[in-house]
Amino acid sequence: MSILSIESLFVRYGGITALNGVSVEVRQGETVLLIGSNGAGKSSLINAVTGLVSTSGGRILFEGRDLAGIPSAARSRLGIGYSPEGRRVFRSLTVRENVLSSTLGLSRAAAEENFAWACSIFPLLAERAGQPANQLSGGEQQIVALARAVSTLPKLLLLDEPFLGLAPVWIDRISDAIRELQRRGTTILMTEQMARPALKLVDRAYVMRGGEVRRSGDVAEIREEALAEEYL
Amino acid sequence: MAPDRHRDFWLDLWGMALLLPLLAMPLLFKDPFILSLTYQFAIGVAASLSVYVMLRMGLLSFTVPAFMAVGGYAAAMLAKSGVTEIMALMLASFVLPMIFAVPLGLLVLKLKGLYFIFITFIFNEILQLIIFETPKLTGGSDGVVGVPAATFLGADLGVPWRQVFATVAVCLIASVIAFAASHRYRAEFTSIEENETLAESLGVAVWKYRMIGYIVSAGVAGLAGLALVNMLGTAHPSSFASWSVNNYIAYVFVGGRGTVLGVVVGSYLLIYMTNVFNAYAHLSAGLFGLLLIAVMMAAPGGVVGTAVKLFGGFRADKGDAPRPAPAGGAA
Numbered sequence: 001m002s003i004l005s006i007e008s009l010f011v012r013y014g015g016i017t018a019l020n021g022v023s024v025e026v027r028q029g030e031t032v033l034l035i036g037s038n039g040a041g042k043s044s045l046i047n048a049v050t051g052l053v054s055t056s057g058g059r060i061l062f063e064g065r066d067l068a069g070i071p072s073a074a075r076s077r078l079g080i081g082y083s084p085e086g087r088r089v090f091r092s093l094t095v096r097e098n099v100l101s102s103t104l105g106l107s108r109a110a111a112e113e114n115f116a117w118a119c120s121i122f123p124l125l126a127e128r129a130g131q132p133a134n135q136l137s138g139g140e141q142q143i144v145a146l147a148r149a150v151s152t153l154p155k156l157l158l159l160d161e162p163f164l165g166l167a168p169v170w171i172d173r174i175s176d177a178i179r180e181l182q183r184r185g186t187t188i189l190m191t192e193q194m195a196r197p198a199l200k201l202v203d204r205a206y207v208m209r210g211g212e213v214r215r216s217g218d219v220a221e222i223r224e225e226a227l228a229e230e231y232l
Numbered sequence: 233m234a235p236d237r238h239r240d241f242w243l244d245l246w247g248m249a250l251l252l253p254l255l256a257m258p259l260l261f262k263d264p265f266i267l268s269l270t271y272q273f274a275i276g277v278a279a280s281l282s283v284y285v286m287l288r289m290g291l292l293s294f295t296v297p298a299f300m301a302v303g304g305y306a307a308a309m310l311a312k313s314g315v316t317e318i319m320a321l322m323l324a325s326f327v328l329p330m331i332f333a334v335p336l337g338l339l340v341l342k343l344k345g346l347y348f349i350f351i352t353f354i355f356n357e358i359l360q361l362i363i364f365e366t367p368k369l370t371g372g373s374d375g376v377v378g379v380p381a382a383t384f385l386g387a388d389l390g391v392p393w394r395q396v397f398a399t400v401a402v403c404l405i406a407s408v409i410a411f412a413a414s415h416r417y418r419a420e421f422t423s424i425e426e427n428e429t430l431a432e433s434l435g436v437a438v439w440k441y442r443m444i445g446y447i448v449s450a451g452v453a454g455l456a457g458l459a460l461v462n463m464l465g466t467a468h469p470s471s472f473a474s475w476s477v478n479n480y481i482a483y484v485f486v487g488g489r490g491t492v493l494g495v496v497v498g499s500y501l502l503i504y505m506t507n508v509f510n511a512y513a514h515l516s517a518g519l520f521g522l523l524l525i526a527v528m529m530a531a532p533g534g535v536v537g538t539a540v541k542l543f544g545g546f547r548a549d550k551g552d553a554p555r556p557a558p559a560g561g562a563a
């Protein structure tokens with residue numbers, strides 16, 4: 001069953017068309033990759049799902065429900081977790097406050113439980129709990145952003161370029177964390193420019209360019225057919 | 233809970249601690265200048281904490297004098313009608329502005345930046361207009377005069393030292409409320425200040441917390457208004473003039489908008505300087521302006537914010553696990 005269906009979506013910023021009729025499906029339990037270089041429209045698609053950008057055509061169905069008109073905060077409560085491009089942690093909040101900032105509506109007890117859950121996936125959080133996020137390295141901040149997104153136990157996790165600007169050792173650690181989330185049954189839609197590490201993590205991929213999907217299919221197909229010449 | 237209590241909490245607590253000596257002043261001193269400074273400090277801190285609460289969300293609210301007026305007039309009218317018990321007056325001047333804040337908040341809290349500032353400022357002007365146009369109710373341009381002294385469980389608070397003590401106590405309670413609210417909602421307010429859209433996309437009901445902040449800010453200002461009326465014995469429109477908010481905002485920015493300590497230090501510093509400059513009445517406005525510019529140029533984070541930046545490095549990690557060198561992570 002599809003948890004997310006995006007049907008010929010259009011996003012425009014003034015005169016610029018960032019998405020030109022894009023369709024993407026994410027099924028329960030799978031990890032799907034949107035791959036493409038800078039400006040391909042990956043973030044626009046993710047942000048259309050979170051409600052941060054408005055669409056000018058097409059539909060987004062989450063669990064069969066049209067998201068049109070549902071404000072951003074409410075989408076999060078429907079079960080959409082979001083880790084933004086460039087991490088964007090709240091700099092003056094502590095690690096723990098950052099992780100819990102996505103569960104502010106919840107009772108303290110429930111929030112504690114979610115934090116404990118996040119710590120079981122990302123042990124780093126427990127060590128750093130009281131530290132302001134602006135003292136963390138980029139990789140650590142990415143872990144915080146991931147934990148913040150999953151501490152609500154989302155039905156669908158949106159990861160916008162989790163490897164951006166990270167050294168290889170951190171790409172490996174983030175990959176491990178994503179695998180751990182997959183083991184726990186998380187459904188993920190992620191974007192990346194870096195094909196090599198990203199393709200190791202996913203079931204299917206869409207190749208995007210110029211606001212359109214150029215190719216899509218299983219990882220094996222994508223790797224062989226398209227990416228050899230374009231991205232690898 | 234310990235991990236949440238980082239440096240800001242202790243700085244805020246220090247700010248609260250700096251307020252306690254004000255309570256002792258009327259017990260220790262009879263000098264009118266000292267007593268006058270004491271109640272000016274107390275009221276200034278309470279009023280600027282009302283600004284501070286909203287600034288914690290990145291919103292510069294100019295509605296403070298109007299909420300002070302609602303609280304002050306409510307107390308004055310209540311006292312004139314025979315209810316002089318300070319607890320009852322406090323309740324009225326705390327709750328009434330909060331009720332006013334709900335419809336005003338609905339009007340204004342979706343606005344941003346300059347629009348927000350402008351409309352919140354207009355509220356002051358509208359309230360002044362209402363006061364002048366309703367002489368039967370508010371005394372119009374004469375204000376509510378001859379307000380009887382407040383009482384505490386039957387004890388008369390009209391004696392000068394008690395009057396100052398009660399004023400300080402009211403402001404202290406207002407400050408505790410502002411402090412408590414800004415800590416209860418620390419994560420919410422900070423996430424909204426740092427990145428409102430991101431907070432929204434993570435499920436933070438931004439609008440709800442703005443409303444909570446505005447309501448708290450109104451209640452705190454209302455208590456400051458009561459304190460002022462209690463000190464002056466009248467509720468006069470000029471006590472709540474729109475421009476007075478500039479002072480409160482100046483206290484917050486000069487002291488440092490990030491912490492309660494900053495608000496307290498800024499209020500003490502500027503109120504003291506104002507009293508000194510008043511001796512040179514013809515120069516005072518200009519001197520005050522120069523001081524403001526000098527502080528903001530030398531210390532853009534305010535006195536406390538800049539001090540923390542300069543000297544805070546040593547203590548920033550206190551109590552946390554030692555941090556290994558970042559392992560290859562690039563920002």
Ligand SMILES: Nc1ncnc2c1ncn2[C@@H]1O[C@H](COP(=O)(O)OP(=O)(O)O)[C@@H](O)[C@H]1O
Pocket residue numbers: 013016017018036037038039040041042043044045
């Ligand atoms: N806020 C914006 N205003 C105007 N143009 C934008 C905005 N955000 C993105 N774009 C444009 O939309 C296109 C797609 O951008 P984006 O979705 O960020 O791509 P990607 O995430 O794949 O790098 C680009 O041409 C970009 O310049």
Ligand SMILES: [Mg+2]
Pocket residue numbers: 042043044085160161
């Ligand atoms: Mg992007």
